[in-house]
Amino acid sequence: MEPAPSPSQLVGPKRHHPVPVELGELPQVDAIAISHDHYDHLDLATVRSLTRTQKAPFLVPLGIGAHLERWGVPAYRIIELDWDEEAQVGGLRFVATAARHFSGRSLTRNDTLWGSWVVAGRSRRVFYAGDSGYFEGYRGIGSAHGPFDLTLMPxxxxxxxWPDIHMNPEEAVNAHLDLGGKLLLPVHWATFTLALHPWAEPVERLWREAKARDVKIAVPRPGEAVDASAAPAVEGWWEMLH
Known part of the structure; x- marks a missing residue:
């Protein structure tokens, strides 16, 4: 089954493109990092499959470990972190950092933590924002853990x-610069329709803002690999689809 941003595959919304890599085709991974417990970020069927086919630990914000344990993930494979706590996994340093969002499944709200992730190696650093509105905390994250070779920004x-839940493309550029980012890779667009704006509007706005502010971006097709050291020029491939 494919993850959907709702409790039911029947309710939708539907994906705009297939899953780029099936779970069974994944190589063995070192870590599985979760940002929060909304259905499009924490999918029961996916978690159960990863529990069977992978040996890697799940790195999660506080409270999400209870979801995983109910779904059959062994406790020794769950690493729960509060904001600013960290863990060493696979030779990398994972730091749970702040975000402006919310959590909840079914009728519950905000009984688990949400967040972003810093992933730092010996020579490279990556920041994944999860889901978040823009907030001043990005400057502090950049000062404490940046600069970043790559930022993954929604x-x-x-x-x-709902400005405090999801940032717009211009705010994503602001956050990237606050973080000290070198290359911005946009996420949280193109897969599901979750708002009223046109499908391609987010990336078109991002491309304009990046040009205006001399920010380097990479916009891969779904599933396309990106080398942060030699990211290809933006081609506007989405213009041929919509």
């Missing part, structure tokens, strides 16, 4: 009605 599902 750019879609925004609306003036």
């Amino acid at each position: 750019i879609g599902a925004y609306s003036p009605a």
Whole structure:
């Protein structure tokens, strides 16, 4: 089954493109990092499959470990962290950092933590923002853990009605610069329709803002690999699809 941002595959919304890599085709991974417990980020069927086919630990914000244990993940494979706590996994340093969002499944709200992740090796650093509105905390994360060779920043599902939940593309550029980012790779767009803006609007706005502010971005096709040291030029491939 494919993960969906709702409790049911029947409710939807549907994906705009297939899953780039099936779970069974994944190589053995070193870590599985979760940002929060919303359905499109924490999928029961996916977790159960990864528990069977992988040996890697799950790194999760506080409270999410209880979900995983109920779903059959052994306790020794669960690493729960509060903001600013860290763990060493696979030769990398994972730091749970702040985000502006919320959590909840079914009728529950905010009984587990949400967050972002710093992944730091000996010579490279990556920041994954998870889901978040823009907030001043990015400057502090950049000062404490940056600069970053790559930032994975959400750019879609925004609306003036919920500015504290999802940032817009211009705010993603602001956050990237606050973090001391070198290359910005946009995420959280193109897969599901979760807001009223047109499908390609997030990446078009991002591309304009990046050009105006001399920010380097990479916009891979779904499933395409990116080498942060030699990212290809942006081609506008989405313009041929919509």
